[in-house]
Amino acid sequence: AQSVTQPDIHITVSEGASLELRCNYSYGATPYLFWYVQSPGQGLQLLLKYFSGDTLVQGIKGFEAEFKRSQSSFNLRKPSVHWSDAAEYFCAVGNTDKLIFGTGTRLQVFP
Amino acid sequence: GAGVSQSPRYKVAKRGQDVALRCDPISGHVSLFWYQQALGQGPEFLTYFQNEAQLDKSGLPSDRFFAERPEGSVSTLKIQRTQQEDSAVYLCASSLLGGEGDEQFFGPGTRLTVL
Numbered sequence: 001a002q003s004v005t006q007p008d009i010h011i012t013v014s015e016g017a018s019l020e021l022r023c024n025y026s027y028g029a030t031p032y033l034f035w036y037v038q039s040p041g042q043g044l045q046l047l048l049k050y051f052s053g054d055t056l057v058q059g060i061k062g063f064e065a066e067f068k069r070s071q072s073s074f075n076l077r078k079p080s081v082h083w084s085d086a087a088e089y090f091c092a093v094g095n096t097d098k099l100i101f102g103t104g105t106r107l108q109v110f111p
Numbered sequence: 112g113a114g115v116s117q118s119p120r121y122k123v124a125k126r127g128q129d130v131a132l133r134c135d136p137i138s139g140h141v142s143l144f145w146y147q148q149a150l151g152q153g154p155e156f157l158t159y160f161q162n163e164a165q166l167d168k169s170g171l172p173s174d175r176f177f178a179e180r181p182e183g184s185v186s187t188l189k190i191q192r193t194q195q196e197d198s199a200v201y202l203c204a205s206s207l208l209g210g211e212g213d214e215q216f217f218g219p220g221t222r223l224t225v226l
Contacts, residue, residue: 004153032212036217042219043115043202043220044154046214046215046216049212090153090154092153097142097144097159097167097209098159098170099144099146099154099156099215100156101153101155102153103151103152103153
């Protein structure tokens with residue numbers, strides 16, 4: 001069955017530090033992969049997506065993610081975190097007509 | 112409109128009451144999705160429409176849940192005889208065409224609390 005695992009429930013970083021959020025997926029074919037961000041009271045906003053081609057994808061707000069087929073991973077990275085990046089981050093895999101989400105990683109940023 | 116809108120933003124219901132949640136998708140978007148997000152969890156798929164046709168309702172948890180999109184635009188998710196376990200945020204999303212690669216645009220959600 002298709003699934004997404006985000007092993008880190010909560011991550012705390014200092015402003016300006018680098019960030020990596022982990023995502024592992026289980027999917028039978030070449031996956032469509034997404035990262036969404038959810039701020040309190042806001043809807044989910046797409047950060048980036050991977051369909052095919054270059055395995056390093058660039059997104060909005062300075063985020064990037066790397067698809068590694070051998071590790072079934074799609075980790076999200078940012079070289080320097082800003083206080084406004086504090087939010088909940090969800091990895092998702094596209095499965096025909098729906099998205100399958102992970103349980104999310106809550107990012108806290110300290111000044 | 113500029114984005115997906117949902118109403119009401121907050122709904123409190125007594126157990127056993129019926130509720131109706133509304134979603135206005137982005138104009139021109141063919142596909143519409145409903146997800147349920149329990150506290151501390153990721154969104155879980157409920158149902159999917161392409162225009163007015165409900166193509167997938169495999170995620171609806173029980174026959175108390177019903178969704179419709181009669182004119183292929185606005186959609187309503189109805190929950191009959193609400194139970195405490197129905198308490199969650201209900202998210203609506205729309206996409207231009209649908210399909211596993213198409214970006215889904217999400218609304219702010221309706222937070223349902225069943226007392």
